Amino acid sequence: MRRYRFFLDFAKEEEWLSEMIRQGWELTGTGFGYRFRKTEPQDTVIRIDFRIFASQDEFLNYRALFEDSGWKHIAGSRTSGAQYFKRMSSSSSEDIFSDALSRAERYRRLSRMWISMSVVSLVALLLLALTGPIDLRALVQPKLFYLTQGLWEKSGAAFWDAFWFETPFALFRAVLVYSFPLSLALYLAFAFKSNRLYQQEKNHEQSI
Amino acid sequence: MNRNKYLPLTETSFYILLALCEPAHGYRIMQRVEELSDGQVRIAAGTLYGALENLLKQRLIRSLASDDSRRKVYGLTEEGREVLKMDVNRMKHMVLQAENLLKEADGGRK
Numbered sequence: 456m457r458r459y460r461f462f463l464d465f466a467k468e469e470e471w472l473s474e475m476i477r478q479g480w481e482l483t484g485t486g487f488g489y490r491f492r493k494t495e496p497q498d499t500v501i502r503i504d505f506r507i508f509a510s511q512d513e514f515l516n517y518r519a520l521f522e523d524s525g526w527k528h529i530a531g532s533r534t535s536g537a538q539y540f541k542r543m544s545s546s547s548s549e550d551i552f553s554d555a556l557s558r559a560e561r562y563r564r565l566s567r568m569w570i571s572m573s574v575v576s577l578v579a580l581l582l583l584a585l586t587g588p589i590d591l592r593a594l595v596q597p598k599l600f601y602l603t604q605g606l607w608e609k610s611g612a613a614f615w616d617a618f619w620f621e622t623p624f625a626l627f628r629a630v631l632v633y634s635f636p637l638s639l640a641l642y643l644a645f646a647f648k649s650n651r652l653y654q655q656e657k658n659h660e661q662s663i
Numbered sequence: 664m665n666r667n668k669y670l671p672l673t674e675t676s677f678y679i680l681l682a683l684c685e686p687a688h689g690y691r692i693m694q695r696v697e698e699l700s701d702g703q704v705r706i707a708a709g710t711l712y713g714a715l716e717n718l719l720k721q722r723l724i725r726s727l728a729s730d731d732s733r734r735k736v737y738g739l740t741e742e743g744r745e746v747l748k749m750d751v752n753r754m755k756h757m758v759l760q761a762e763n764l765l766k767e768a769d770g771g772r773k
Binding site: 502506513516519521526548549550553557558 | 675688690693705706707708710712713714732733734735
């Protein structure tokens, strides 16, 4: 079974996935949407860490540590960031974090990932704008999506023929031009939100 | 006393360094810390992994050759041992001062 959801807040994602596994749907992967397999209902919980690993050996070492302490790695890859763990038995440690600060720090790593995504899309946007493929003026002047010579001087049927003929191409260009600033804005918003979650959880530690 | 930038150690870092007086892999560290603290300090996997990463970055510990290809073995560096000793001295001093003053205060009350 596949489900499409989007979470920035690990605590909410953990709650949802734990509810799913208690109903007998165990997470198996997260590539495109969440993939589940049907099992008996399991009285357990799912916990999420966020880490990207420089080497496969380090990724194995990390998973071995969790498995030794009773947490089975069920989804996530070396470079995927989010790592999903299932509590194996009642002898497993209570949680995968033993203090609020380390639990908060996964949000800081998440925020950094969104910041690097923002930087990458900003650089791509600037390169495409400076070298020509994307004309940023079209964002405020939609007429620029149409490249037919003298289109706007035509009138009557000649205009409409040329206009409708080019519209699919113009829309395609528009999607391309808008997608870069939009994804940049989205990534920045995610970075901001996950950083706020980090600050909240960290301060939660201090207030205890 | 020469104050090191890593002092005072957090309880977690202190016990990890103490546990690593003998080289060990991650889970062994968790077990030793629990033993050494009489069950008072239990470090969960995610927290321990982050702490080990930090200590590696600060070069207070290093990873050693291991027979087990899946599990890294960690050990103290010279600096790690030094920092641990300095923190012990720092705490000894605190305990000594506290005991003296509390004794005096108790004596005065009688």
